[in-house]
Amino acid sequence: MTATRAQASFFDGGQRLQMTESIELTVQSMRAYGPEHEHWCFAWSGGKDSSATVTVVLWLIAAGKIKAPKSITVFYADTRQELTPLAIAAEQIMDELRERGIRVEVVRAPLLKRFMVYILGRGVPPPNNNTLRWCTRQIKIDPMQDALAQRLADLDGPVLMITGVRQGESAIRDRRIEMSCSKDGAECGQGWYQQVLPNAKGLRGHIATLAPLLHWRVCHVWEWLKHWAPQEEFGDWSTAIVADAYGGDEAEEINARTGCIGCPLAQEEKALETVLAQERWAYLAPLRGLKPLWRELREPQHRLKKAGVERLKDGSIAKNPQRMGPLTFAARLMGLERVLGIQAECNAAARATGRPLINLIDAEEEACIRQLIAAETWPEGWDGDEPTADTVLPVVYQNGAVQPLLFGAEGAG
Numbered sequence: 001m002t003a004t005r006a007q008a009s010f011f012d013g014g015q016r017l018q019m020t021e022s023i024e025l026t027v028q029s030m031r032a033y034g035p036e037h038e039h040w041c042f043a044w045s046g047g048k049d050s051s052a053t054v055t056v057v058l059w060l061i062a063a064g065k066i067k068a069p070k071s072i073t074v075f076y077a078d079t080r081q082e083l084t085p086l087a088i089a090a091e092q093i094m095d096e097l098r099e100r101g102i103r104v105e106v107v108r109a110p111l112l113k114r115f116m117v118y119i120l121g122r123g124v125p126p127p128n129n130n131t132l133r134w135c136t137r138q139i140k141i142d143p144m145q146d147a148l149a150q151r152l153a154d155l156d157g158p159v160l161m162i163t164g165v166r167q168g169e170s171a172i173r174d175r176r177i178e179m180s181c182s183k184d185g186a187e188c189g190q191g192w193y194q195q196v197l198p199n200a201k202g203l204r205g206h207i208a209t210l211a212p213l214l215h216w217r218v219c220h221v222w223e224w225l226k227h228w229a230p231q232e233e234f235g236d237w238s239t240a241i242v243a244d245a246y247g248g249d250e251a252e253e254i255n256a257r258t259g260c261i262g263c264p265l266a267q268e269e270k271a272l273e274t275v276l277a278q279e280r281w282a283y284l285a286p287l288r289g290l291k292p293l294w295r296e297l298r299e300p301q302h303r304l305k306k307a308g309v310e311r312l313k314d315g316s317i318a319k320n321p322q323r324m325g326p327l328t329f330a331a332r333l334m335g336l337e338r339v340l341g342i343q344a345e346c347n348a349a350a351r352a353t354g355r356p357l358i359n360l361i362d363a364e365e366e367a368c369i370r371q372l373i374a375a376e377t378w379p380e381g382w383d384g385d386e387p388t389a390d391t392v393l394p395v396v397y398q399n400g401a402v403q404p405l406l407f408g409a410e411g412a413g
C-alpha cells in the first residue's frame, strides 16, 4: 500500500494492523485446510466478499504464502440480475483470471429457470420475505451444484469449495453462518453455498467448504478491493470497480448488501442508489422501476387464486384455502413490457452518451417468455381456470367449512 493515498487517515495505524492480522488468520486457515485438498473451487458471485476472497487467496499463492493446489476452478455465478458495474467488473476479473491460467466457468441457470423467464413466462410470482425464497436456490445454488458435480466427474481427489462468507467480528463470537441475504452487508447466496452445497445430492462427502475471510471486517474488504488488490504487488486486480459500485471509500458506511438489481427481498436498494448517485451510472435510473414492479405483480388483481375447498393428491384438504397463485397472462405481458421499456430507456441513454448497454432480458429470453405465454403455461398445480385473486368468493376455512357470501356477490371484483 502506498503511503500517499488520499484516504490514508482512515486506514492508518491500528486499522492497518488489524488488516494484516486478518490476512494472517486467512493464511493460517488456508494452511490448515488447503493442503488436505488437491483441488480448490471458488463460488464467486462478483460481489464484494467473494471478489475479495478469490483475489486474496490467489495473491497469497502468488506471493508464496500458501501452497498452490493441483487445480483451481473459479465458478462465476451469473444470475443475469447483476448490477451493471459489477457485471462489467466480473468480466474484467475473469479476463485477469484466465490470463493467469486459472480455469473460469460461468454458471447460469437454464433458460426456463432464470428469474425473468420463471416470473414473466411461467407465471410464478416474484419472491418476497414471506414466501419460500425460490430465487436463491434456483438462480444461484442449483446451477452451482450442477456445475460442481460436472467438474467433480473430471477430478480425482478431495475438493475444497472456497466461499466468500464473511461475518466480521461476529465470526469470532458465534460460528452461525448468516443465510439471509436481506441483511445489510451480506452477499446473497454465499451462506447457502457454505451450508447447502456440501450436503447437496451428488456432492455429499465429496467436497468440504471453507470461508477464509469469515473473520474479515467490512472495512478490510473495501480496503482490499479499492487500494490493495489493484496494486501490482497484490495482483493488479480490477477490483476497484467493485468497491466503487458500492460507494468507494464511503462504502463501509453504506454497507450495501450484494444481490440482484431490484431484489424484492431487500428493504432498500442501497447498492443501486449508490451506483445511480455516480454521474457515469446516472443513466441507469430507470432500473428503479424494477423493485416496484415485482411488488405490484404480487397484488391480487394480477394473480389467480384457488376457489372452494382444495383437495391435495392424497385427498387431504389444503392448509391454506384460497391461496393466491400464479400471474395472469395479462400481468405477465404487462411485466414483460415494463422490463423491456426500462431496458430500452437505459440503452437509449447509454447510446446517446457512449456508456455500456444493459441486458435485462435478451432476445432468447424474450422469445422464451412469449412462447410460454402463447402456450398458456401454468405452474404445477394450476390450470388457468381458477378465478383472479381479487374475486370475492365464499370463505373457506382450514377444516374445509365454507361460509357463503352474505350478499350474493359471487364473481364480483
Ligand code: SF4
Pocket: 081, 127, 133, 135, 136, 139, 140, 181, 188, 189, 258, 259, 260, 262, 263, 264, 265, 266
Ligand atoms: S438477491 Fe434477491 S432476487 Fe437475487 S437471488 Fe438473492 S434473494 Fe433472490
